[in-house]
Amino acid sequence: MAVTSKKRRPVISPVQWISLMVVVAFVIVPFYTTALGGFKEIGELRVNPFGLPASWDTVRFAEILGGPRYFSSLGNSLLIAGGTVVLSTLVASMTAFALAHIKFFGSRFILGYLMLGLLFPAATGILPLFIKMRDLGMLDSHWGIIIVQVAFSVSFSVLLFHNFFKELPKELIDAARMDNCGYIRIYWYITLPLCLPIIATVGVFNFVGSWNSFLLPLIVLNSEAKYTWPLGIMQFQGQYGSDWPRILAFLTLSILPAIAFFLLAQRYVISGLTGGAVKG
Amino acid sequence: MTSVATGTDLGERATLHRRRYTDRKSIIALLLFLPPSLILFTAFVVLPMIDAATFSFFDWNGYGPITDFVGFENYADVITHRNFGTAVRNSLIVVAVSLLIQLPLAMWCAIALAERGAHINLIRVLFFLPYMLAEVAAGLIWKFVYDGNYGLLPAIGGAIGVDMPFVLGDKLWVIPAIMLVITWKYFGFHMMIFIAGLQSIPNEVIEAARLDGVKKWQIVRHIKIPMIRSAIVISVFFAITGALQLFDLIIPLSNGGPSHSSHTIVTFLYQFGILRMKLGFGGAVSVLLFIACVIVALAYRRILFKVEQN
DSSP, X not given: OHHHHHHTGGGSOHHHHHHHHHHHHXXXXXXXXXXXXXXXXXXXXXXXXXXXXXXXXXXXXXXXXXXXXXXXXXXXXXXXXXXHHHHHHHHHHHHHHHHHHSOOTTXXXXXXXXXXXXXXXXXXXXXXXXXXXXXXXXXXXXXXXXXHHHHHHHHHHHHHHHHHHHTSOHHHHHHHHHTTOOHHXXXXXXXXXXXXXXXXXXHHHHHHHHHHOOHHHHHHOXXXXXXXXXXXXXXXXXXXXXXXXXHHHHHHHHHHHHHHHHHHHHHHHHHHHHHHHHHO | OOOOOOHHHHHHHTOHHHHHHHHHHHHHHHHHHSHXXXXXXXXXXXXXXXXXXXXXXXXXXXXXXXXXXXXXXXXXXXXXXTTHHHHHHHHHHHHHHIIIIIHHHHHHHHHHHOSOOHHHHHHHHHHHHHHHSOHHHHHHXXXXXXXXXXXHHHXXXXXXXXXXXXXXGOTTTHHHHHHHHHHHHHHHHHHHHHHHHHHTSOHHHHHHHHHTTOOXXXXXXXXXXXXXXXXXXXHHHHHHHHHHTOOTTHHHXXXXXXXXXTOOHHXXXXXXXXXXXXXXXXXXXXXXXXXXXXHHHHHTHHHHHHHHHO
8 A cells, every 4th residue: 555655646747736726826816816905005906916015004994893884794694694503403403313213104205305405496486485574574584584594404404414314323223212212312312412523514504505695685684784794795895886995805804704614614514515425 | 114123123012012102202203303394494495486386377566465367478578588588598608617617627626636635635625715705705806806997807908918898897708707707616616526526436446547557547537537427416416506596696796787698597586576576577487497497406316316315
């Protein structure tokens, strides 16, 4: 093995490296200019697109951080994403547990029914959903968004949990049942602690999905004070038009937490993605 | 899925009393565990879809009782709408670009980056970063890059002496410009799926081929790509359904403009159905989109079949 692994080293040829660097530049340049653009004067953007700013002018950042919108929109997003993650983890893991561990007539049908959600885009039902939420008094409320996002996430989350639960050693569950342990206790004391990695993966996915979601909050929320950050940034852009340094500063400040979160959570994101792909 | 005798069943059969007890417990557990997701999913995902289909046969503005049955009139309105053809065409272009440019780029990167190593991990994470970014943020970043007055593109053009157009305001350029953003945003996602597939190929297979003197390109073509077929199938499925749902990215970039030339099916639905509260019209668009997605899914029965098997 040692010999073969040595042999496998020089796999990336110089030509490949150079073309990879082109792709790296393609990916990185928009981030780079965004991060620096917030410090530059508007005229400077055009004259000096790639260089460092002439003066590291932090006034826009300070203004945004001191303003009312930034923290409230991030707070709203945090609340909604947090609520969505907690609820969807609970709801989906319970259902997946029942489908994976309790034998009953129709379990296969229920799983198939829930998987229908993977078939069509949630956007197709958005207009009737709006009517329904209006009639139920769920408009302009964070709870309304959380509940609907949990519903949207059911298919994917149940799928991931179900795949994982199926692979837990059956003996464990059987042994607990022999000891007269009820399913609810098995779920809570045995299965959940064993499935922390998949909880993390599902949680990260739902968090990111909720944090980034745009169409649903756009349709549901009216009052600015309740805006999530994607709505906040769109509104900010609408208000400041082409004042790019200001918009880029806002973008940078909004993307930084997301990037930090991603770097912390990437292990779970990637394992979820690749786990699902390999199994699929 | 039928309950064939297992070890547990034998244990349960030991006493009738205990079996009943367990069954009662199962029922209580099922009553607790299943309804939350079933109710939510039915109420907020399935029923709205059915409502959309119902509304599509009525002329209704969302208030009062639904009375005016109009048959297929809404569908006729959608299909003959002067911007619907553009929206469908654009969505199909997104599908084509995803399949013909994005996935090959992702595959190429995956093959180059499937080996382990510190630099390689860094590049992988970097390529994946745009996928994690909100569509709105990605759209605004690129709106700046493309901005005709202050953006990066005219600056680069100025540096090399070419006068760049306002790409997002130009009917000819807006679509290619959006396609570039889509590639930037999503190729890393597909790359990760391919990398996972490539890493599941046993080393021995590649080594054996290499010892037999098979060329690198031939290994890729005849061994690696065929062996990660299931990853490719998944990627293609995500690419197509994702393309049909494209919305968030278009709004900040071009908002469907200039003069409605860059609408996708969903931005069309938003612009002409949701914003104007035309429920019948919007419903008809939804049903057409749903049918398109089902056709894709049926073509991909393999995936669905596997999902059910799991």
